[in-house]
Amino acid sequence: MSLRIENLTKNYGSVKALDNFSLEVNSGEFMVLLGPSGCGKTTVVRCIAGLVDPTAGRILIGGQLVNHLAPKDRDIAMVFQNYALYPHMNIYDNIAFPLKMRKIPKEQIKDKVRNISQLLEIEKFFNRKPKELSGGQMQRVALGRALVREPKVFLMDEPLSNLDAKLRAYMRYEIRKLQQKIRITTLYITHDQIEAISMADRIAVMNNGLVQQLGTPEEVYNLPANTFVADFVGSPSMNFLKCDIIESDINNIIAGSNGTHMQLPIKNLPLKLPFESNVIIGIRPRDILFLNNEDFNGIKVKGKISFSELLGEHRLVEIKIGICESIKVATDPNLDFTIGTDVTVGMPCNKIHFFEPNTGNRLQTTDRQF
Numbered sequence: 001m002s003l004r005i006e007n008l009t010k011n012y013g014s015v016k017a018l019d020n021f022s023l024e025v026n027s028g029e030f031m032v033l034l035g036p037s038g039c040g041k042t043t044v045v046r047c048i049a050g051l052v053d054p055t056a057g058r059i060l061i062g063g064q065l066v067n068h069l070a071p072k073d074r075d076i077a078m079v080f081q082n083y084a085l086y087p088h089m090n091i092y093d094n095i096a097f098p099l100k101m102r103k104i105p106k107e108q109i110k111d112k113v114r115n116i117s118q119l120l121e122i123e124k125f126f127n128r129k130p131k132e133l134s135g136g137q138m139q140r141v142a143l144g145r146a147l148v149r150e151p152k153v154f155l156m157d158e159p160l161s162n163l164d165a166k167l168r169a170y171m172r173y174e175i176r177k178l179q180q181k182i183r184i185t186t187l188y189i190t191h192d193q194i195e196a197i198s199m200a201d202r203i204a205v206m207n208n209g210l211v212q213q214l215g216t217p218e219e220v221y222n223l224p225a226n227t228f229v230a231d232f233v234g235s236p237s238m239n240f241l242k243c244d245i246i247e248s249d250i251n252n253i254i255a256g257s258n259g260t261h262m263q264l265p266i267k268n269l270p271l272k273l274p275f276e277s278n279v280i281i282g283i284r285p286r287d288i289l290f291l292n293n294e295d296f297n298g299i300k301v302k303g304k305i306s307f308s309e310l311l312g313e314h315r316l317v318e319i320k321i322g323i324c325e326s327i328k329v330a331t332d333p334n335l336d337f338t339i340g341t342d343v344t345v346g347m348p349c350n351k352i353h354f355f356e357p358n359t360g361n362r363l364q365t366t367d368r369q370f
């Protein structure tokens with residue numbers, strides 16, 4: 001069943017939590033709603049579930065308007081941060097509970113509980129109490145309890161936020177695997193861009209009550225629609241350099257950025273830059289290379305190492321360029337750098353992003369090669 005949200009607005013007094021928010025989740029799709037704390041994610045979920053009334057807008061499930069339906073009649077399953085199983089019931093009864101509440105015949109309950117429990121591999125815990133399970137096992141039981149009713153839509157609001165890093169990575173995989181098996185239409189909420197990238201069919205990146213970009217994880221990462229998305233998705237974050245395009249010759253555009261002069265090879269750029277304009281150049285730390293004296297198809301910049309930090313899989317090096325700018329480079333963890341060393345770095349043409357400084361919107365279209 002598809003889930004469609006049309007022009008949803010929610011005001012809490014003078015706070016505009018949602019501002020004409022629209023989104024469509026296709027039938028069977030795993031959609032991730034990604035955004036920073038306070039941007040309105042939980043408000044979206046609560047409106048869909050019927051726990052708050054939207055100020056304006058329509059919510060449709062399988063093409064049917066549900067605005068007027070009570071939460072229990074919307075056929076939605078929800079999982080939050082706190083999975084809260086019933087402590088006095090054993091695992092079987094915990095999973096069966098939503099069916100018993102609906103007065104479903106005992107034999108049918110047995111079948112349904114068994115089916116979902118087989119998928120989640122939790123049948124072996126049927127006779128145990130929640131306190132006799134590990135954190136990950138309890139979460140699987142909670143997923144079973146949410147899904148046993150075979151709801152039309154599955155909403156998850158930051159379900160992994162309370163877990164340690166290792167269990168979080170494991171549960172990411174478990175939830176995704178389960179959703180691929182049962183293909184239930186899912187809206188998964190998170191502020192964690194790694195969760196979004198690793199789990200989603202499509203990601204809706206949200207800020208200030210609005211969708212900033214909707215696309216596959218690859219699209220959102222490789223072709224960010226604006227500086228907000230570029231900054232929010234990807235770790236370590238993209239570097240941004242504000243540039244004035246000040247001169248040109250046949251082969252190069254010269255851009256100045258706080259006392260740095262950079263040459264951009266004009267014929268290899270993915271867009272035409274208007275002269276005497278301003279532009280923001282974005283480049284991801286892992287796309288920047290250390291150069292010796294070789295020819296290079298991109299921007300070459302000289303700088304001085306100002307900081308170096310080992311982050312496990314890579315080393316993050318900060319390079320001071322010009323008077324007060326600095327850029328971060330993610331490089332081989334085994335390379336060592338002495339603070340103060342002079343270096344030359346290169347930004348390959350096909351890895352550079354251009355943004356308009358006033359709006360922050362992406363300037364080039366999709367004609368980049370990767």
Ligand SMILES: Nc1ncnc2c1ncn2[C@@H]1O[C@H](COP(=O)(O)OP(=O)(O)O)[C@@H](O)[C@H]1O
Nearest residue numbers: 012015017035036037038039040041042043044
């Ligand atoms: N019941 C409420 N009363 C007043 N303001 C609220 C209420 N719930 C949320 N808000 C405000 O609405 C905005 C969006 O909140 P929320 O949807 O919880 O964001 P998120 O889940 O993305 O962190 C925030 O500014 C928050 O303070």
Ligand SMILES: [Mg+2]
Nearest residue numbers: 041042043157
């Ligand atoms: Mg929230």
